[in-house]
Amino acid sequence: MLSDLKLDKTAEKNIKKWLKGKYDEETKETIQNWINNKDITALTDSFYKNLEFGTGGMRGEIGVGSNRMNKYTVGAATQGLANYLNKFYLGDNISVAIAYDSRNFSPEFAQIAADVLSSNGITAHLYAELRPTPQLSFTVRELGCQAGIVITASHNPREYNGYKVYWNDGSQVVSPHDKNIVKEVNDITTISKIKFRGVKKRIKTIRPSLDKKYLKAVKSISVSPRINRKQSDLKIVFSSIHGTGITMVPDALKQLGFENVYVVEEQAKPDGNFPTVVYPNPEEKEAMSMALAKAKEIDADLVLATDPDADRVGMAVKDPSGEWQLLNGNQAASLIIYYLLKAWKKGKKLTGSEFVAKTIVTTDLIDKMAAKAGVKCYNTLTGFKYIAQVIRETEGSETFIGGGEESYGYLIGDKVRDKDAVASCAIIAELTAFAKHNGNSLFDFLADMYKQYGFFYEGLVSVTKKGKSGAEEIQQMMADFRANPPAEMAGSPVIEMRDYKDLKSTNLLDKTQSDIAKDPGIESSNVLQFFTQDGTKFTCRPSGTEPKIKFYIGVQGKLSSKEAYAETFEGLKDKVSKIQEELSLK
Numbered sequence: 001m002l003s004d005l006k007l008d009k010t011a012e013k014n015i016k017k018w019l020k021g022k023y024d025e026e027t028k029e030t031i032q033n034w035i036n037n038k039d040i041t042a043l044t045d046s047f048y049k050n051l052e053f054g055t056g057g058m059r060g061e062i063g064v065g066s067n068r069m070n071k072y073t074v075g076a077a078t079q080g081l082a083n084y085l086n087k088f089y090l091g092d093n094i095s096v097a098i099a100y101d102s103r104n105f106s107p108e109f110a111q112i113a114a115d116v117l118s119s120n121g122i123t124a125h126l127y128a129e130l131r132p133t134p135q136l137s138f139t140v141r142e143l144g145c146q147a148g149i150v151i152t153a154s155h156n157p158r159e160y161n162g163y164k165v166y167w168n169d170g171s172q173v174v175s176p177h178d179k180n181i182v183k184e185v186n187d188i189t190t191i192s193k194i195k196f197r198g199v200k201k202r203i204k205t206i207r208p209s210l211d212k213k214y215l216k217a218v219k220s221i222s223v224s225p226r227i228n229r230k231q232s233d234l235k236i237v238f239s240s241i242h243g244t245g246i247t248m249v250p251d252a253l254k255q256l257g258f259e260n261v262y263v264v265e266e267q268a269k270p271d272g273n274f275p276t277v278v279y280p281n282p283e284e285k286e287a288m289s290m291a292l293a294k295a296k297e298i299d300a301d302l303v304l305a306t307d308p309d310a311d312r313v314g315m316a317v318k319d320p321s322g323e324w325q326l327l328n329g330n331q332a333a334s335l336i337i338y339y340l341l342k343a344w345k346k347g348k349k350l351t352g353s354e355f356v357a358k359t360i361v362t363t364d365l366i367d368k369m370a371a372k373a374g375v376k377c378y379n380t381l382t383g384f385k386y387i388a389q390v391i392r393e394t395e396g397s398e399t400f401i402g403g404g405e406e407s408y409g410y411l412i413g414d415k416v417r418d419k420d421a422v423a424s425c426a427i428i429a430e431l432t433a434f435a436k437h438n439g440n441s442l443f444d445f446l447a448d449m450y451k452q453y454g455f456f457y458e459g460l461v462s463v464t465k466k467g468k469s470g471a472e473e474i475q476q477m478m479a480d481f482r483a484n485p486p487a488e489m490a491g492s493p494v495i496e497m498r499d500y501k502d503l504k505s506t507n508l509l510d511k512t513q514s515d516i517a518k519d520p521g522i523e524s525s526n527v528l529q530f531f532t533q534d535g536t537k538f539t540c541r542p543s544g545t546e547p548k549i550k551f552y553i554g555v556q557g558k559l560s561s562k563e564a565y566a567e568t569f570e571g572l573k574d575k576v577s578k579i580q581e582e583l584s585l586k
Contacts, residue, residue, distance in 0.1 A: 002035055007043060014047040014066045022191060023072065030064045053077050053185040055178035056385070059153050059162030062105055069105070069161040071112050074151075075194040077163050078113045080185030081147065082120035082195075084177070087184075089146055095123040097143055097206070099136035100151035101309040102243050102270035103161045106130065109151045113163075115198030124203045130270055132244045132310035134420035135214050137170035139206065141417070142213060147173075152309035155281035158274045170417035171388030175523075215248065217415040218423045219255045223343035224434055228257035231433035235300040238425070239264035239291040241280045242271040245306030248422045256426050258433075262298060264290050264305075274308075282307055282314025283408055285326055292316060292324050302432045302442060306421040312408040313421040315428055317442040320562070330363040330458045331446065333404030336424070337366050338449045339431035340402045340412065341373045350374065355394065357387045357403035357521070360500075360529065361539050361552045365449075365456040366404075372453070375401065380521025381500070382541065384409055388417040393520040402427075406458065406552075447562040455559040455568050459576035461551040461585045474542050474549045481528050481540055489579045490555075492532040500527040538579070551585045 002015060015035075019028055034042045046065025051058055051073050058077060060069045085094050096117050100106035107130075114124035125143055127136075133150050140148040148166030156162070165181060167173045173181060188194060222228065236253060238261055240246035246268050253261050267276050267290060274280040277287045282305040285292075295303045295316070303316035303324065315332055316324045327335070337356055344350050355376040358366050370377035376398070380386035384405060391400050391414050404410035409419030412427050435445035450456075465473045485497050485508060497506045501524055503516040516522065530538040539552040555575045559568050 005035070005038060005040055005043070007040065008048050010049060011044050011047040014050070015043060018047070018066070027064050027070075027072075053080070053163075053182055055182060056172050056383075057162060057164040059156065059160060061159045062161050069109070069163075071108070072191055072194075074109045074112050074163060075116055075191065075196055076188040077185055078116040078149070079120070079188050079194045081149070081165060081181055082117055082122055083187075084181045084184040085122060085146055086120060088177075088180075091121060093123075094121070095125060095143065095145045097125045097136060097139045097145045097148045098150070099127045099131045099133070099139070099148075101133070102130050102272055103151070103153055103308060104158070104272035105161060106151045106272065109161065109163070110149075111198075112196070113149050113151070114203045116195055118199040118202035119195035119197050122202065125206050126203060127206045130244045130247065131211075132248055132306075132420075132422055133164070134311055134416045134418055134422055135210075135248065137166060137416045137418040137420075138214050138217060139210055140166050140168065141170040141415070142210060143206075150309065154309055155279065155283070155307040155312060157279055158272060166418075169388070169392050171392065172383075172385040172418060174385050174389055211248070215251055215255055217413075218248075218252045218420075218426055220415070221412045221423055221427060222256055222430060223340065223347060224430055225257065227437045228430055228433050231436055232257045232259045234258055234302065234429065234433050234436065235260045235262065235298055236429055236432075237262045237264065237291050237295045237298070237300045237303045239267045239288070239305040240270075240310070241267050241277060241282065241287055241305055241307065242269065242274050243280060243306060243308030243310060244270065245310040245421060245425075246270065248310065249304070249306060249425050252422050252426045253429055256430060258429055262294055262300070264294055266290055280308050282312060283329070288314055288316060288326060295324055301436065302429060304425050304428060306425065307408075310421045311419045313410070313424045313428070314408060317446065319443050319565075325443075327446075328458070329404070329406040329408040330365070330456070332408070332428070333358065333406070333410055334363055334365045334369070334449060334456070335431060335446060336402055336404060336410055336412070336427055338369055339427070339434060339445075341369055341375060343434070344401060345373060351399075353397070354399045354401050355390075356401050357390050359383070359386070359405045360527070361541065361550075362404065362406045363456050363458055363554060364535075364537060364556075365453055368453050369449075378403075378519055378521060380519075381523065381525050381527070384411070384419045386521035387411065390520040391417060406460075444562065447559065447565050450559040450565075451561070454556050455572060456554065456556045457569065457572035457576065458552060458554040459573070459580070461553075461580055462548055463551070463586060464548050466547045470547050474547070477549060478526060478528065478540060478542065485530060486538070486583060489530075489532050489536050489538060489582060490575050492534040492536060494530050494532050496531040498529040498531075500525045500529075536579070538583070551580075551583070553579050555579075
């Protein structure tokens, strides 16, 4: 008996609802087997809450239950989206583009989304095969759709899948649409409200011509095509880590003129089980190990790897000792902007109306390079939808060059409105060719950037605090930092505190306050930043989707020569570690 198991009340309520409701027999059998086997863990984890549909969509483990990704939670999410679209656009010729990645059940979930939309009078444009997330963003704009859906869990472990929603400009939904969609989804309290039966005439297969248009858009970001042709023999190792990158990245590189692209064949086949890696995340050295081994074998110039939905990219460079080193997201973003500013200046394309964009937790090296070039740098809240918001609100008056965030996502040009690993792979290959054409390795190019603008290094501490008590502890941490700002960090006085909750900046020396500019991409958010006299930046940011609080520390120093790189790098790492200890970040 279910009542004998002494389950959480919410879990018990949801289980009864699923056993009595019009759910399929296979689903009910799974639940009943858990009950018969007294599998309290499975029952609790699967039903103790409803899988949350947040402001950007949802993400969760695949399986049976209200707290899992399955046809019913996907159906409810899509029904809520359909209800909002029909209310907002008054049912007037609405269409939605749908793409999906290589994860288990992604094609099935994409088809369910298409069926539900079509049964609500909405045309669904569905890719017949997996495609990168940035291509979905491009497709929304190209087809003039009112919204977009991509089925992906980004770089989460293999057990997960997810659901992202995009608006008519190809960016992830922002206010007020995000909150309004969430409300509609939450109103789907029973599956009887979900219209699962698809209408075939309203489901359109997206033609292959969209692939060519997207690749043409990627090719258009090239700034040095002549150099690419001269460096066509550049040796590039690429891994798609069993994801969607294989569908577009090799072709994009070839379009830019690069002939020697070595695909890691063991990871080339799309596979939601990700058999060769623990996590399909190019931030992890383990996920890059096969690509790095291939690079050593062929003496490559560059290593690239994309995550399952190809919106993030990891890269590696060979240091002077011949060892391959992974670059972090701040380094890669800086290199991209360093190259673009250099190339735009050389091509006499800078007119005074150009800008770059990044998040407030991303390296300030980008601000420094942009200022030197006479280019504006917008700083936004964390999340690429805010960078897209800047592009949208400045369209027609300012020109977007490129931008990025520390979490391995970058964008070049404005034809896509989300981070784009396909275009990023293309521009990273191009900047490597540019360096080689000028007699430098990619490592030399990196060192030259640091020598010219200063060596910036950033560290991240992510602290997990689960449950109700954990959430309260995180809020107390933020309250303590607000009430008692650190006096100094690594011996340098803290001179400014920025509180994005009330959008106020406080001079900690004379206690005067000023407003933080409400530029595009900036709104009230529970984020604190502290700045020291020597340029150190410390940021506290609770996660909006996980029981975590993240602490970002950015320090800087001078690089006297390429030979001093390793020593300078270690010194900055030590400084970050010292600050982490001083602030008791754990």
